[in-house]
Amino acid sequence: MSWQTVVGLEIHAQMATRSKMFCSCRRETGLDPNHNICPVCTGWPGALPVINEAAVRCAIRAAICLDCTIQRESRFDRKNYFYPDLPKGYQISQFYRPYALGGAISFEREDATADRLPLVRIHMEEDAGKSIHASDGTSRIDLNRCSSPLLEIVTEPLGMSGIEAASCVRSLRHLLRWVGVSDGDMEKGNLRCDVNVSVRPDASAELGTRTELKNLNSFVSIQRSVEVESKRQIEVLEKGGTIRQETRLWDQDLEVTEEMRSKEDSPDYRYFPEPDLPVIVIEQQDIDRERQSLPELPAERYRELVDDLGLDPKEALPILARRENCEFFAALLEAGLSATSASNWFRGEVLRHLNDRSERIDQYPLAAEAIAVVVKAVEEDRISVGKGREILQQALDEQRDPNEILSESGEQISDESALVGWITTVLSENPEAVNKIKSGDSKPMGFLMGQVMKASSGQAHPRLAQDLLQKMIEQD
Ligand SMILES: [Zn+2]
Structure with missing residues (x-):
């Protein structure tokens, strides 16, 4: 039975x-x-x-x-x-x-x-x-x-x-x-x-x-x-x-x-x-007075996020987990981010920070506007994604304004002669890695890229540097 x-x-x-x-x-x-x-x-x-x-x-x-x-x-x-x-x-x-x-x-x-x-x-x-x-x-x-x-x-x-x-x-x-x-x-x-x-x-x-x-x-x-x-x-x-x-x-x-x-x-x-x-x-x-004082309910917000802004339902759920999350997300949009990039940075960085710090969003020290400035610097290719994340983390750790760190950190360097300079140094210092790559093992590529970023104090434009690195090894 x-x-x-x-x-x-x-x-x-x-x-x-x-x-x-x-x-x-x-x-x-x-x-x-x-x-x-x-x-x-x-x-x-x-x-x-x-x-x-x-x-x-x-x-x-x-x-x-x-x-x-x-x-x-x-x-x-x-x-x-x-x-x-x-x-x-x-x-x-x-x-x-x-x-x-x-x-x-x-x-x-x-x-x-x-x-x-x-x-x-x-x-x-x-x-x-x-x-x-x-x-x-x-x-x-x-x-x-x-x-x-x-x-x-x-x-x-x-x-x-x-x-x-x-x-x-x-x-x-x-x-x-x-x-x-x-x-x-x-x-x-x-x-x-x-x-x-x-x-x-x-x-x-x-x-x-x-x-x-x-x-x-x-x-x-x-x-x-x-x-x-x-x-x-x-x-x-x-x-x-x-x-x-x-x-x-x-x-x-x-x-x-x-x-x-x-x-x-x-x-x-x-x-x-x-x-x-x-x-x-x-x-x-x-009853009417209380009804008017109610915020938009989660079901309505869900429809906005998914139907109006085109987010995937899976992306919408962590944003909807708390009303304060939704408000922070709305502030990111207000500060000029697209729904997709607001969602990516909110879920990928902000929620991770909150988790690491055992905080709720209303205790989070970074303002949505400040985060948006860093994200825009990434989107305009002035800094790399990694650098953007680093700046936010540093701002939290040192309790500083991310914009201040952003302006100190200098912009991404795309200038080819500067990139060539760093890459040449890295290649000459690591002949074994270069030989491995030439013999078909691409594993050391990540290591070499890391060395280039290090040599440039994190300022080399990652995608351009990567392309150039590849090209210079092939031509070597
Ligand atoms: Zn009492």
């Missing part, structure tokens, strides 16, 4: 607001523990929460770009449970009346076709603190994260593979980052994902019993846990067993899922409406 894996996702995305959901503490990571707290987010008796308007606006933007239906009225509830990192004893969340229903995440199937994973809802809530378990057996509590604004995005179940489930989350993260709703750094925990997995016989229309997988903190974990868990369920069913509805933990080192708790011992949260917060009313004009 063949089986289909069905996956549903619950994604928690921390919203990129300046302050927390219900108080004015900064929403920041990397601070000393318990330095970013106040009576409201640590639940002192009598402290009153206030809704952060910026978080609601952020949530509206998320709902717009995921095609959700935004509810005019929504409301917060208390989800009661005890945990050391939740000093209030309850989490404020939208349980009964979420602010957004429906919508979908566009994603790519393994066969490269486009599909949509439907959403059930999105709601706003606050985060809890963090328990830190040290290797000496002690546990500590850091409440900095308490009351950080979260979106919980809940999808419908859909038949898909582990790779496709990861692709959905990747696509969602891309979109949320693009519109500035969330930083989406899984390693920092500001994008977290639980996955529901079930299997059913291929022909069946009915859903199987699902298990919920927790502790997925990377795309690889999402992909592998779905694959491993669906295989486990199929094995149980094929042996005549049944699947229990339960929560399971993913162990990424052992690549197994382990039972955490069954449905019977799942907690009863005793939800009830939060009495200290008003009903949220989102009017059409609020």
Whole structure:
């Protein structure tokens, strides 16, 4: 019998607001523990929460770009449970009346076709603190994260593979980052994902019993846990067993899922409406205002890059990876580069620099205009491609303006008598290499070219020098 894996996702995305959901503490990571707290987010008796308007606006933007239906009225509830990192004893969340229903995440199937994973809802809530378990057996509590604004995005179940489930989350993260709703750094925990997995016989229309997988903190974990868990369920069913509805933990080192708790011992949260917060009313004009503030979405930019500018889809993807990349690319065009050369230099040099320096484009010290000046010098044959790359690298290493290095470095020398001079010296110093080439082994050509470039302090026009070198060896 063949089986289909069905996956549903619950994604928690921390919203990129300046302050927390219900108080004015900064929403920041990397601070000393318990330095970013106040009576409201640590639940002192009598402290009153206030809704952060910026978080609601952020949530509206998320709902717009995921095609959700935004509810005019929504409301917060208390989800009661005890945990050391939740000093209030309850989490404020939208349980009964979420602010957004429906919508979908566009994603790519393994066969490269486009599909949509439907959403059930999105709601706003606050985060809890963090328990830190040290290797000496002690546990500590850091409440900095308490009351950080979260979106919980809940999808419908859909038949898909582990790779496709990861692709959905990747696509969602891309979109949320693009519109500035969330930083989406899984390693920092500001994008977290639980996955529901079930299997059913291929022909069946009915859903199987699902298990919920927790502790997925990377795309690889999402992909592998779905694959491993669906295989486990199929094995149980094929042996005549049944699947229990339960929560399971993913162990990424052992690549197994382990039972955490069954449905019977799942907690009863005793939800009830939060009495200290008003009903949220989102009017059409609020939605319109956020819609107008949205940047062009990735799909539109993709069409521009591929259809209007004629880039290959493969070239367009790294440019589209972040909105800031797109803006930098646009600045290269603005500075007078053609789409092809902007794309080549952006992907070949800028992205490589960012990778080497573990930076994001908004931290990159070189301006698009300065890069364009160097690229134009290459295109006008004033310097070689290699020299152009070298100048950019030097500018980064020495924190200097590339134009300054460009004007110091002198232009490419095409003057034939100068080239002949360097080549003659190199040939006379390397008779063995010359003999090898004459006997049909062209390997030493690269070495000789290197020597010519060295002799000219990198200023010889490479193509002219290469042609001349060839000719002079033949005539020698
Ligand atoms: Zn606070």
